[in-house]
Amino acid sequence: MLPVSATTPESTAPATEDLLVQRLRDRDEGAMTIFYDKYSSALYGVILRIVKKEELAEDVLQEAMVKIWHAFPSYDAGKGRLFTWVMNVCRNLAIDKIRSRQYRVGSRTQPIEESAALRQAAEPTFRPEHIGLQEMTRQLNPEQRQIVDLLYFGGFTQSEVAEELNLPLGTVKTRARAAIKVLSKLIR
Amino acid sequence: MNIQEYIESGILEEYALGVLDDAGRTDVERLAAQHPEIRQELDEIMHGLDAYAQAHAVTPPSGMRERVLTGWQQAIQKQEAPVSPMTVTSAPAAAPAPAASDEAVVRQMPVADTSAAGRTRWLVAASVALLVLSALGNFLLYNRLRETEANLEVAQTEQSRYAATQQATLRESDERARQLSILRDEQFQPVELKGTPKAPDALARVYYNARTKAVYMDVRNLPALPAGKQYQLWALDNGKPVDAGVLAANTTAGDTIQQMKDIASAQAFAVTVEDAGGSPTPTLSTMTVVGNI
Numbered sequence: 069m070l071p072v073s074a075t076t077p078e079s080t081a082p083a084t085e086d087l088l089v090q091r092l093r094d095r096d097e098g099a100m101t102i103f104y105d106k107y108s109s110a111l112y113g114v115i116l117r118i119v120k121k122e123e124l125a126e127d128v129l130q131e132a133m134v135k136i137w138h139a140f141p142s143y144d145a146g147k148g149r150l151f152t153w154v155m156n157v158c159r160n161l162a163i164d165k166i167r168s169r170q171y172r173v174g175s176r177t178q179p180i181e182e183s184a185a186l187r188q189a190a191e192p193t194f195r196p197e198h199i200g201l202q203e204m205t206r207q208l209n210p211e212q213r214q215i216v217d218l219l220y221f222g223g224f225t226q227s228e229v230a231e232e233l234n235l236p237l238g239t240v241k242t243r244a245r246a247a248i249k250v251l252s253k254l255i256r
Numbered sequence: 257m258n259i260q261e262y263i264e265s266g267i268l269e270e271y272a273l274g275v276l277d278d279a280g281r282t283d284v285e286r287l288a289a290q291h292p293e294i295r296q297e298l299d300e301i302m303h304g305l306d307a308y309a310q311a312h313a314v315t316p317p318s319g320m321r322e323r324v325l326t327g328w329q330q331a332i333q334k335q336e337a338p339v340s341p342m343t344v345t346s347a348p349a350a351a352p353a354p355a356a357s358d359e360a361v362v363r364q365m366p367v368a369d370t371s372a373a374g375r376t377r378w379l380v381a382a383s384v385a386l387l388v389l390s391a392l393g394n395f396l397l398y399n400r401l402r403e404t405e406a407n408l409e410v411a412q413t414e415q416s417r418y419a420a421t422q423q424a425t426l427r428e429s430d431e432r433a434r435q436l437s438i439l440r441d442e443q444f445q446p447v448e449l450k451g452t453p454k455a456p457d458a459l460a461r462v463y464y465n466a467r468t469k470a471v472y473m474d475v476r477n478l479p480a481l482p483a484g485k486q487y488q489l490w491a492l493d494n495g496k497p498v499d500a501g502v503l504a505a506n507t508t509a510g511d512t513i514q515q516m517k518d519i520a521s522a523q524a525f526a527v528t529v530e531d532a533g534g535s536p537t538p539t540l541s542t543m544t545v546v547g548n549i
Contacts, residue, residue, distance in 0.1 A: 097329065104325055113314035122317065129316075130324045134331040147285060152302045155309050156274040201311040220308060225275045226266050241266035248269060252304030 085150050092140050100133065107151065111158045118162040118221050128165055132158040163223035207254060212247035215240060262287065263297050272301040435513050438463060438472055447525055449545035455479050458545045462489070462516075462525045469518035471500055471525075475510045478544060481529065488530045490538050491522035498522070502534040524548045 088106065091099035108129065115132075116125040136154055143153050205213065218224045218232065226244060230237040270276050271284040288295045316324075438444055444463040451458035458479060463472040473489055481487065487508055489500040500516040507514035529542035 097332075100328060101325060104321060108321070108324075109313040109315050110310050112316045112320075113312040114309050116314055117312050126316070126320055126324060130327045130331070133324065133328045134335075137328070137332055138335070148302055149306065151306055151309075152272075155306065160274060204308065204311045216308065219269070219273050219275075220305060223275070226270060241264070241269075244266065244269050245264065248272075248301050248304040250304075251308050252300040254304075254307055 086145075089143070089145055089150055092137075092143075100137065103136075103154075104133070107154060110151070111155065114155060114221070115158050115162045118159065119166055124165065125162075128162050129158065132161045135161065159220070160223070163221075167223070204251065204254065207250050208247055212243050212250065215243045216247045216251075219244060259291055259293050263294060268294070268298050268301050271298065272305055431512065435472075438513070441465070443467055444470075444472070445549065447547050447549050449525055449527060449547035451545055452543050454542075455544045460527060460545050462547070463513075464519065464522065464525075464549065466521075469520055471516040471519050472513050473503060473507055473516050474513040475503065475507055477510065478508055478527070481508070484532050485529050486532045486534065487527050487544070488534050488538070489516050490526050490528065491519040492524040492526060493519075493521050494523070497526075497538045499534065499536065500525070502530070502532075503527070522549065 088099055088102055092103070111132070112125060112129055115128045116122065119125050119128060132154070136157055139157070143150070208216065214233070215229055218229045219226070224232065226240050227237055229235075229244075230240040233240070267276070267280070267284060271281060276284065284294075284298070288298050444465050447462040447464055449460040449462060455478075457477060459476040460478065461474045461476065463474065464470075471489075471491070478487060487503040489503065491498040491500050498519060500519055504514055506512050524547065526538070526546040527544050528538045528540070529544065530539060
């Protein structure tokens, strides 16, 4: 009786992150349904942005969820939010997928503005939550956005970005810092 | 260490983006724990990137939720298959319980599988089970045998009784046929014996064949006899009574006709009541029926 009354409100009402973390720590499989409802659109959006194909994005999300489930004991809430952690798992998995498909060979030299990734961002199927993508794009100048995209969706290190864009590493770091500062201010 | 320099080095961004190796990560985490400014800067970076991710949110296609959750569940069950007999459709509230039962299975399996004692126990258990089954089978078969024997006995009894009845019926049939042939024989002369004043309702008939001397007694109605008494038939030849034999009980009752002693010559017949076994001379006072040829 006790577990039921303790968990039922959570299944219907939006779960708080702490409760979700606790249930995942308890290996509660039902928590994964709540996890999906809470995070799938953000995770799927980022994965889709990286892999660009819907079926592949779905596969990656499922695989990431399996990974998250098994790796969950290693998650430390003290080091960051659950969202940050799971987003990084998804991002890394998606980037691994496209790298293993020789994605970078073809696209690395391709100007990022012309890549499918950016064009897809403007498609009306996108339904941004919290702060809209359009607003974010307006706040970031093109150089900043280019660098953030390469770092976040391309899985590049700052050195790789510098090499890619033929810029001094210091410039890349400054632009990246500035860009991320803008983003963090937007949500404050 | 100059904290501002460290913050501007870009390592916190790399940390948040997840591109640092283990050593680099541990380093950042250690410093973030020591310096609140670094911790705050790091949190801002992570929040900023999270916001950027949120901005790219896409509602997944309908049907994907079911597919992904089912696929996920199958994937984790496949990996946990040796220890987890859990069902796919576990409700959120019911999930913790199967997790506990997983452990129990893990602990039990190796014991049952690896030890020779376990195998022996299995064999003993199997043997006992077979023995019990065999005993049960024997008991059931024995019971059925007894039942069959009892049924056979009943059937045999009935059969012999039926045969006896059949025999009696055949004998009776023969007797009836013989009697019928006597009654139809024109050489037999029927003699009506009528009741005396002592027994007015009494009635009997004698069939007499003068040529073969044969005499048959056919009772229609005679009064019931006292104990120890028997009816006796007499032929009267020129006024002199001649013993023609005693009447059997079934003859007296009228169930059959009875062949009596041969009589050489007679003009009349009479029946008297005598002591059982008959009498050499008739007791005239007890004469029940009489009739002339």
